[in-house]
Amino acid sequence: MRSAWLKGSLLERVALAWKGATAGRQEPVDVFGELSRATKVLVVPNDRVGGLFMGAPVYKALRRHYPAARIDLLADAGKTELASQIPFVDHVVTGDLDRPVWSSAYQQLISDLRQREYDLAFCLGRDCSFRLARLCGRCGARLRIGFKRPGESAFNLEIVPRSDDVYEGEQYLAMLDLLGVEGLGSVHWGISENQAQQVRSRYLDGEFAGGNVVAIDLAPGEGQGLSGRQLDDIVGRVIERGARAVLFFTLAERKHVNYLKKTYGNRILAFEQNDLAGVAALMEGCRALIACNTDLLHLAISLQVPVVGIYSENPQRWISPQNERVKVVEARDIRAISISQVVQALDHTLRPETRETRP
Numbered sequence: 001m002r003s004a005w006l007k008g009s010l011l012e013r014v015a016l017a018w019k020g021a022t023a024g025r026q027e028p029v030d031v032f033g034e035l036s037r038a039t040k041v042l043v044v045p046n047d048r049v050g051g052l053f054m055g056a057p058v059y060k061a062l063r064r065h066y067p068a069a070r071i072d073l074l075a076d077a078g079k080t081e082l083a084s085q086i087p088f089v090d091h092v093v094t095g096d097l098d099r100p101v102w103s104s105a106y107q108q109l110i111s112d113l114r115q116r117e118y119d120l121a122f123c124l125g126r127d128c129s130f131r132l133a134r135l136c137g138r139c140g141a142r143l144r145i146g147f148k149r150p151g152e153s154a155f156n157l158e159i160v161p162r163s164d165d166v167y168e169g170e171q172y173l174a175m176l177d178l179l180g181v182e183g184l185g186s187v188h189w190g191i192s193e194n195q196a197q198q199v200r201s202r203y204l205d206g207e208f209a210g211g212n213v214v215a216i217d218l219a220p221g222e223g224q225g226l227s228g229r230q231l232d233d234i235v236g237r238v239i240e241r242g243a244r245a246v247l248f249f250t251l252a253e254r255k256h257v258n259y260l261k262k263t264y265g266n267r268i269l270a271f272e273q274n275d276l277a278g279v280a281a282l283m284e285g286c287r288a289l290i291a292c293n294t295d296l297l298h299l300a301i302s303l304q305v306p307v308v309g310i311y312s313e314n315p316q317r318w319i320s321p322q323n324e325r326v327k328v329v330e331a332r333d334i335r336a337i338s339i340s341q342v343v344q345a346l347d348h349t350l351r352p353e354t355r356e357t358r359p
Contacts, residue, residue: 029156034143035179038066038119043089044074044136046125046168047097049221050298050318052079055124056187058172059088062122065181072116074135082276082299101131114140121145123154124172126161145175167320187302199281203246203269214238214346215283215300217291218249218256219273223312225292226334228256233339234290235260238346239267246282248273248296288349290342292334293318301326306349308342310334325349 041062045055052075062071072091075083080094093116095109113135123136123146137144137154148158159175173183204213216238218231226234238245245268249257257270273279273296280299283289288306291297293313300307301319307326309319315328327345331337 029143031143031157034119038143039069040116040118040120041066041069041071042074042093042113042116042118042121042136042139042141043071044121044123044125044128044132044139046128047076047132048125048128049294051125051128052083052295053298053302054168054318055172056086056088056302057169057183058122058124058176059086060187061173061176061181061183063088072118074113078274079276079295082280085277085280097129097132097135099131101134106131106135110135110138114138116140119143122175123147124175126168126171145179147171147175165314165316168317169320197281199278200285203271203282204285211285211287212243213246213286214243215246215248215286215289215291215296215305217273217289217294217296218247218253219292219294219296221292221294223293224334226310226337230335230337230339231256232260232263234342235264235268237339237343238290239264243287244268246271246286248279248282250274288346290346308345308349310337310342 043055043059043062045051059071059073062069070091071089072093073083073086073089074093074095076097077094080092083089083092083094093113095112096105099105118139118141121136121139121141121144123133123144125132126147127149133146133149133154136146143157144155145157146155146159147161148155159178162171162174176183216231216234219225235245235247245264247257247260247268247270249270250273260268261270269282271279271282276295276299279296280303283296283300283305284303286305288308289296289300290308290310291300292310297307297309298318301323304325309315309326309328311318311328311330312332312334315330319326319328327348329337329341329345
């Protein structure tokens with residue numbers, strides 16, 4: 001599933017080639033000198049699903065390696081509030097990362113980044129979108145570090161990626177290791193307690209206050225996603241087990257959410273995903289999350305919430321094999337997955353031995 005990488009890239013590549021706007025390479029730089037002297041660092045997460053959260057070990061490792069440096073994180077405008085909750089960075093730079101490379105908004109973002117005069121820029125995506133890699137390549141940092149990709153010379157220090165069977169987070173840590181920056185493995189955090197308490201007291205009260213609440217992500221992620229009937233069955237099976245369901249949805253699922261609310265009444269709570277900070281606060285109050293390959297799955301992992309992950313591609317790249325909190329249901333065709341598989345996986349994640357006490 002490479003929709004994020006392909007998004008806009010063919011048309012934009014053709015347009016740039018027609019204009020003669022090739023990436024080019026700058027003169028050689030003193031790599032180790034730049035690494036040792038860095039005081040302004042930009043980190044660009046993968047813009048595929050979950051990239052913001054999977055990059056957390058990098059943010060923390062850089063924070064420890066450069067305790068006095070200013071570390072900025074680039075995030076899409078829709079994730080600004082949640083990105084600002086990540087404790088290892090000083091500032092979140094936001095922009096509409098869906099704009100094509102010739103748009104005024106895209107060019108303005110490049111200008112804004114260049115004015116910040118970064119010493120280092122890290123692009124974490126191995127197959128992030130063409131426009132994101134190009135943005136990192138033109139951010140103005142003297143040393144730009146990223147994974148080698150065909151047809152785009154955005155970086156003056158390129159790292160050759162390992163195979164797709166290797167967990168994405170391990171690839172990031174291998175990059176840091178090559179640069180002499182000690183990695184830290186998995187990292188977890190919580191959002192502002194005051195904000196979390198306000199959201200939970202508003203929504204997870206009354207009949208939802210008992211703690212037996214399961215979150216279900218209705219969004220399909222990059223692929224086809226579950227069918228409406230499968231989602232209906234999952235919600236029904238969760239409620240049959242005596243739990244209540246928090247449904248995280250986008251505008252595209254609103255009609256189906258209205259049907260589920262009419263069917264199950266106050267046994268479900270529907271919450272839009274556009275408020276990611278609110279989603280995080282609610283998720284911290286849930287026993288588990290059921291999700292396809294989407295941002296919320298990786299958010300739950302960061303918040304140490306047990307997850308049932310439903311995948312149609314090799315999950316090893318996106319889920320660490322050491323993460324016992326995640327139970328994967330895998331099938332080449334997601335819509336061929338039986339609901340009993342999902343329910344069995346949910347039962348597994350809710351076992352006490354698979355749920356360590358959260359800090």
